[in-house]
Amino acid sequence: MAVKAITEYKFPSRSRQELYGDAMLVHMWWTNNPWFCAAACFPMPKAMTWGDFWNAAVVPFFSEDPDWSDSTEFTFTLHGKSLDPKPEDTLEGLGIWHKSVIGMTSK
Amino acid sequence: MTIAPRAPRKLSMKDRYSALTRDLDWTPSYVTEDELYPYTKFEGITIHDWSKWEDPFRLTVDAYTKYQAEKDKRLYAVLDGFAQSQGHLSLTDASYLNAMKLFIQGVSPLEYQAHRHFAYLGRHLNGPGPRFASLCQSLDEIRHIQTEVHTLSNYNKYYDGFHSFPHMHDRVWYLSVPKSFFDDAVSSGPFEFLIAIGFSFEYLLTNLLFVPFMSGASFNGDLPTMTFGFSAQSDESRHMTLGLEAIKFLLEQDEKNVPIVQHWIDKWFWRGYRVTALIAQMLDYMLPRKVMSWKEAFNLYFEQQMLGGLFVDLAYYGITPPKFVEQAAEEKEILSHQVYWTLYQFSHAAAFSTSIPTDEHMEWLSANYAKFDELYRPLWEKEKRNVAAGGRHFARGLPELCTVCQIPMLFTEPGDPTTLCQRWSTFEDEHFNFCSDGCKNIFDHEPEKYVQAWLPVHQIFQGNCGGATIPDVLAWYKMTPNDGGEYLGSRDNKNWLAWHDMAEKTGGN
Amino acid sequence: MTTSATIPAGERPVGVDIQESEQNRAVIEALEADNENSSVIHMPGLVRVTSPGRLVLRRETVEERLGREWETHEFQLAIISYFGHIKEWDDDEIVIAWDH
Numbered sequence: 017m018a019v020k021a022i023t024e025y026k027f028p029s030r031s032r033q034e035l036y037g038d039a040m041l042v043h044m045w046w047t048n049n050p051w052f053c054a055a056a057c058f059p060m061p062k063a064m065t066w067g068d069f070w071n072a073a074v075v076p077f078f079s080e081d082p083d084w085s086d087s088t089e090f091t092f093t094l095h096g097k098s099l100d101p102k103p104e105d106t107l108e109g110l111g112i113w114h115k116s117v118i119g120m121t122s123k
Numbered sequence: 124m125t126i127a128p129r130a131p132r133k134l135s136m137k138d139r140y141s142a143l144t145r146d147l148d149w150t151p152s153y154v155t156e157d158e159l160y161p162y163t164k165f166e167g168i169t170i171h172d173w174s175k176w177e178d179p180f181r182l183t184v185d186a187y188t189k190y191q192a193e194k195d196k197r198l199y200a201v202l203d204g205f206a207q208s209q210g211h212l213s214l215t216d217a218s219y220l221n222a223m224k225l226f227i228q229g230v231s232p233l234e235y236q237a238h239r240h241f242a243y244l245g246r247h248l249n250g251p252g253p254r255f256a257s258l259c260q261s262l263d264e265i266r267h268i269q270t271e272v273h274t275l276s277n278y279n280k281y282y283d284g285f286h287s288f289p290h291m292h293d294r295v296w297y298l299s300v301p302k303s304f305f306d307d308a309v310s311s312g313p314f315e316f317l318i319a320i321g322f323s324f325e326y327l328l329t330n331l332l333f334v335p336f337m338s339g340a341s342f343n344g345d346l347p348t349m350t351f352g353f354s355a356q357s358d359e360s361r362h363m364t365l366g367l368e369a370i371k372f373l374l375e376q377d378e379k380n381v382p383i384v385q386h387w388i389d390k391w392f393w394r395g396y397r398v399t400a401l402i403a404q405m406l407d408y409m410l411p412r413k414v415m416s417w418k419e420a421f422n423l424y425f426e427q428q429m430l431g432g433l434f435v436d437l438a439y440y441g442i443t444p445p446k447f448v449e450q451a452a453e454e455k456e457i458l459s460h461q462v463y464w465t466l467y468q469f470s471h472a473a474a475f476s477t478s479i480p481t482d483e484h485m486e487w488l489s490a491n492y493a494k495f496d497e498l499y500r501p502l503w504e505k506e507k508r509n510v511a512a513g514g515r516h517f518a519r520g521l522p523e524l525c526t527v528c529q530i531p532m533l534f535t536e537p538g539d540p541t542t543l544c545q546r547w548s549t550f551e552d553e554h555f556n557f558c559s560d561g562c563k564n565i566f567d568h569e570p571e572k573y574v575q576a577w578l579p580v581h582q583i584f585q586g587n588c589g590g591a592t593i594p595d596v597l598a599w600y601k602m603t604p605n606d607g608g609e610y611l612g613s614r615d616n617k618n619w620l621a622w623h624d625m626a627e628k629t630g631g632n
Numbered sequence: 633m634t635t636s637a638t639i640p641a642g643e644r645p646v647g648v649d650i651q652e653s654e655q656n657r658a659v660i661e662a663l664e665a666d667n668e669n670s671s672v673i674h675m676p677g678l679v680r681v682t683s684p685g686r687l688v689l690r691r692e693t694v695e696e697r698l699g700r701e702w703e704t705h706e707f708q709l710a711i712i713s714y715f716g717h718i719k720e721w722d723d724d725e726i727v728i729a730w731d732h
Contacts, residue, residue, distance in 0.1 A: 022165050027574070027575050029553055030577060031574075035585050041581065043523045045543065050502060052468075053461070053464050053465040053531060055523040056521065057581075058520065073520075080517075082508070082509045095547070115554045117523065179717075180708075330713050338678070342676045353677065356713055359713060361708070363713070363714070364718055414675075428647075435639065439732035
């Protein structure tokens with residue numbers, strides 16, 4: 017389907033990756049914790065390592081839960097496929113793409 | 124009131140209306156009809172005979188101005204009386220005004236948008252009947268924004284959060300929900316706009332939007348809002364009629380219109396329904412004295428009146444109830460709780476405040492909602508412990524947004540209220556996220572439109588909203604530290620207590 | 633979920649919400665008088681009158697109760713909302729009903 021319009025209708029996406037330079041938007045969704053009403057959205061360099069992402073973005077956001085513990089273990093998914101990130105992997109290297117949603121499930 | 128006795132008239136109401144709408148119309152001679160009305164073909168709608176459009180109100184200019192003037196006189200008498208008697212002190216609580224802050228920030232600017240677009244229809248529809256009805260509606264809508272601003276400006280003298288509402292409407296994250304809804308409608312063709320706003324919003328959903336607000340005002344001592352609400356609603360019944368006549372007219376003119384109209388009903392029911400999520404939490408959480416639960420309101424105004432009444436009528440034309448309506452019906456048990464929990468944790472970036480429901484309030488929620496004790500009470504109990512330990516649940520970042528409705532992706536899977544619903548589509552190699560099947564369906568029909576969505580979270584990260592920190596963004600929103608956050612201990616709360624404490628100390632004989 | 637697919641137009645309720653005021657009491661009484669199966673519910677600030685299939689408001693009935701002349705356009709000052717179709721609105725009466 018296409019938009020019915022009086023003239024040609026073609027406009028660029030207002031959230032395309034190039035607008036974020038070397039970064040991309042990454043969503044983190046704590047699948048089994050209703051304390052957080054929705055997944056969080058972070059703008060992160062594509063070349064950032066998982067370890068840095070975890071410490072710089074994920075922990076500061078999710079440790080707002082009073083029951084947060086640094087020792088909690090998580091399993092990860094990326095749009096239904098399991099993800100096994102190592103601290104030194106880059107986000108891009110893990111196959112994470114702009115605006116994708118990473119699920120994290122606490123054990 | 125003084126309404127002059129009926130003078131003997133030469134023409135009946137029907138004849139006067141016919142004289143206005145038909146006899147003042149003419150057939151163009153030096154341009155073609157298509158040149159005069161260039162926007163009524165491109166949507167694929169076929170109209171054979173514009174004269175078949177009926178306006179049951181048969182309104183003429185003299186009747187319109189006479190009754191609108193009377194409505195305004197009555198309203199302004201109430202506004203004056205309320206202001207002169209310090210009526211704001213007789214509200215149930217200052218926290219009640221959070222509902223009105225949301226109203227003026229989120230809804231009133233839509234009235235202005237409606238005013239502009241109905242003026243456009245008043246010029247561009249081929250038939251004189253619908254043109255005149257659109258002109259009247261355009262005038263009504265400017266009256267609504269004006270009377271709403273005048274009504275609520277009295278509270279702006281005493282309470283935070285009311286200032287800068289038009290500025291906020293264009294910028295603030297939660298206000299992009301109603302704003303993008305209306306932007307979507309005004310950037311459609313004229314027939315889609317009529318189904319979007321005239322039918323889906325004004326007829327299907329208006330009762331859910333306005334009647335709870337106004338009954339809530341009545342129950343919570345807010346006489347001016349109740350009066351402007353009822354004054355606006357009295358115009359609304361004409362707007363509902365315009366919407367209903369529009370849909371019947373399109374369906375009766377040509378069978379080919381039916382599938383086009385059906386898709387618009389599907390789309391605009393869901394778009395409008397998502398906007399009413401803000402009303403759901405207002406009814407169940409923001410009103411200190413409750414009127415009815417969202418669940419009850421949805422059942423009465425939507426399921427009984429629309430599914431049980433209107434859609435049975437429309438079945439005659441081959442129209443079915445909107446797609447995904449069963450998901451909306453199922454959500455009535457959980458919607459308000461999910462939305463308020465979200466506003467609660469983001470109210471540090473809002474121009475209204477929130478607070479943990481009191482024990483009494485939670486009892487009411489529990490009595491009205493079977494799932495409250497299982498799913499939502501534990502969250503509030505945990506937050507109580509958090510607050511007791513010196514915390515307050517404010518999110519330390521920004522949420523994932525739905526590309527279509529622009530609401531944080533807080534909604535859950537149909538049939539599973541414990542799992543967030545995640546849907547997505549890929550368009551031209553780009554990934555887009557949606558909160559529901561309804562929003563995904565809308566995107567997939569017109570991806571070229573929704574790729575342009577101005578999503579507040581994304582715009583902040585692109586650096587378009589005043590800066591990278593929350594204070595930068597709030598300054599760009601024109602919000603002050605007193606506008607949002609926790610209600611208890613807020614300036615509104617302190618002032619309220621001080622004003623009433625003073626009355627206790629100095630009152631009586 | 634409520635569906636009434638089998639209920640014919642003559643039985644599915646139609647209704648109107650009216651502002652509760654001294655002026656409008658005559659209108660509400662007229663509605664009750666002219667619609668024998670109607671029912672009236674009071675809600676905060678408003679009165680809801682419903683009736684199976686059809687609701688009629690007659691000018692003469694309102695005038696008898698009001699003790700003055702009343703034109704049907706005046707109903708615009710009273711109405712908050714309605715459900716059903718406005719089938720007729722002329723000098724003498726207003727009719728709300730379903731079509732199909």
